Amino acid sequence: MATETTKRIQSEPVIVNLGPQHPSTHGVFRLKITLDGEIVQDADMLIGYLHRSMEKLAEERTFTQNIPFTDRIDYLAAMSNNLAYCLAVEKLAGIEVPPRGQWIRVLFAELQRIASHAMANGTFVNDCGAWQTPLMYMFREREKILDLFEMTCGARLTTNYMRIGGVAFDPPPEMWPALYNLLDEMAERIDEYAALTVDNEIVLARSKGVGVISPEAAINASLSGPLLRGSGVPWDLRKADPYCVYDQVDFDVPVGRNGDCYDRFRVRLEEVRQSVHILNQVVERIPSGPWCAEVPLHLRPHAAEAYGRVESPRGELGFYVVSDGGPTPWRFHCRAPSLINLTALKEMTVGRSLADAIVTLGSIDIVVGEIDR
């Protein structure tokens, strides 16, 4: 027999640039992939295209003036970012938030989680090849949530709504009926997404067993959020280190089993259900009263440091704020889950095909504003 033809064909590695302008990179994110045939040999990320030096800018502005920066760090979850920063400064200055303010914060943080997960799951299914249709279904509810934000604070994405000591405004009366309507139809809508995607052959074929990471590797790589929970580690800061009034509401922490892209997708879908469950409790139990504590605009915390963190839709979002007793923070650091979750990108993509790398990147749910800051 012709033994020559069974010899392995020699091929040279090819370098493929994914991004920075590419529909599947979710922003100006560049991934340099070395390919052998169709198999990824190396994945090197080149970032910084959206670096705005937030941490340096924040050192020249007062504690209150820094709140709008946090919107622009993760522009798909501005409420969560506002909350994390305000929690850190409240810890630093020892400020108590009135009960209504705490419940309103939970309300908007959970609405933001639904909106962000709708975006994450929609674009993820897009990356799997179910082009645009599921995304449009998920955007339907996201639009309604953004409308609620607009009614409350006038902005849809860069909300700038939380304040040190509470929230900026009480939601207007017309927001509540819109919210009740949304919550009434949400359960049915989530079932609709699930019917469209969970058993979808395309999604299953493209994401089952792809981008697997073990629980030990996930912990060692400091992964958080749906990535960590998708690997089966039940770690959610809302349960583990409750802030606001999360210790008074009932909800479950969904976890995956295999740590693959499909499990991350399922974890996010389940989290949306849990968020609706939390929201139903919030609208029943929200107390009346003031929504913001009296905090001077010229806040001058004494020299100290604080690390405030929340479970943002993408994972552990922390702000490390150091004060030297001056009017501006001496150091303002954002522990960005999008960046740190990328630590494991190489392990998850090397040895698999280029198409799987796209799906894996989609399942991490990056926001480039948060990676680069």
Added chain:
Amino acid sequence: MTLLLNPQAVADQLSAAVPGSVRGVEPPALVVEVDGLLEAVRFLAGDTLDLSFLASLTAVDWESHFELVYHLQSLDRNHLLTLKTMVDDHAAPLVPSLTGEFHGAHLQEREVFDLFGIRFEGHSDMRRMFLWEGFPGYPLRKDFLGLPGALSAGLPGFPHEGGENAWPVPGTAPVIPGDAGRD
């Protein structure tokens, strides 16, 4: 609720296990010597305290020295420790890398190198991350604004507090010569 570990109690355990590694206690943080950092972290991440999740890693420039801040978390026992180390050499700071212990330190150390210029010994990929190779200086250092072409050093005080360093009250700022005719 996550328990914040008492730094004094941890310092006692640590100095028994790794003699000479503790530099001091500055609540809420435990401060270790740079030379003993790796061994201290190995002990803290071990079975005694199980601080095996590196939640956050960053640095602070105190002008005379750099401070490295690590937030170490135990997921099983749910407690958190703030660990610090000081680098006294402000001109050429060098710290042992934790990438051998925590894979999660990889990008965070690169970020600190990029913005503070602190080198991590033993890091496999010490390149700039957000900025490009050849970028002048390290922006998060406090003296970065002293470089030629830099803008301002920030606001020194609130207007109502007065004093010569105060921020100008709106409307009272002096008109910059040559600026008046511009619209």
